[in-house]
Amino acid sequence: MxxxxxxxxxxxxxxxxxxxxxxxxxxxxxxxxxxxxxxxxxxxxxxxxxxxxxxxxxxxxxxxxxxxxxxAREADEQHVADQQKQILIDQLEEVDEKLREIQTARDLLAYKIETYDDHIAKFKSNTFSDADIEKLWELNKK
CATH class of the missing domain: 1.10.1660.10 (Multidrug-efflux Transporter Regulator; Chain: A; Domain 2)
Known part of the structure; x- marks a missing residue:
């Protein structure tokens, strides 16, 4: 090709x-x-x-x-294979962490979309109070 x-x-x-x-x-x-x-x-x-x-x-x-x-054509081929595998393992762990971060962001976006109309209605009707303010950073702990 x-x-x-x-x-x-x-x-x-x-x-x-x-x-x-x-x-x-x-x-x-x-x-x-x-x-x-x-x-x-x-x-x-x-x-x-x-x-x-x-x-x-x-x-x-x-x-x-x-x-x-x-x-590499080293005498210890298993060591070389282990090193290569570790590079892949390290990258997989990094990707998994990024996926967790993206999932957290996705969950927050979904929550904000789901509750958006209610929040706007409370704000427009002046019934929005400090008690209505969520601690967004704690939403994923629930």
């Missing part, structure tokens, strides 16, 4: 594909006899992984380390 096809498949620019390779966050891409990049399934998997992990907030440095470890 050529660069244009890969670019269209993943919705990223050809420049981004080259940047991924130049920055060593994907392995070098195989070249055909004319010297053009010829992306194989392995390359496509790396690109998809990198694109997805970047969306999940993984840093370029972590991606570079992940690739470096995948290419």
């Amino acid at each position: 050529n660069s244009k096809q890969v670019s269209e498949l993943f919705g990223i620019s050809i420049d981004t594909l080259r940047y991924y390779e130049k920055s060593a966050i994907i392995p070098p891409v195989t070249r055909n006899t004319n010297g053009y990049r010829d992306y194989q399934t392995r390359d496509l998997n790396w690109i998809y992984l990198v694109k997805t992990l970047r969306k999940a907030g993984m840093t370029m440095e972590s991606l570079q380390e992940f690739l470096r470890l995948s290419q």
Whole structure:
């Protein structure tokens, strides 16, 4: 598959594909006899992984380390595998935390939408008092 096809498949620019390779966050891409990049399934998997992990907030440095470890030919292969797995575990924990934060924000938005008309009606009728003011930061504790 050529660069244009890969670019269209993943919705990223050809420049981004080259940047991924130049920055060593994907392995070098195989070249055909004319010297053009010829992306194989392995390359496509790396690109998809990198694109997805970047969306999940993984840093370029972590991606570079992940690739470096995948290419390492150290005597202790289990140690290398454990290091790679730990990078993924750390990122999953970070994503889980972000999801909790987003869920909290979503719950607050849903609450504000659900109670909006009632709050506005009380405000317009001058029946809104200090006792009606919620402690928004405590809503998720309920």
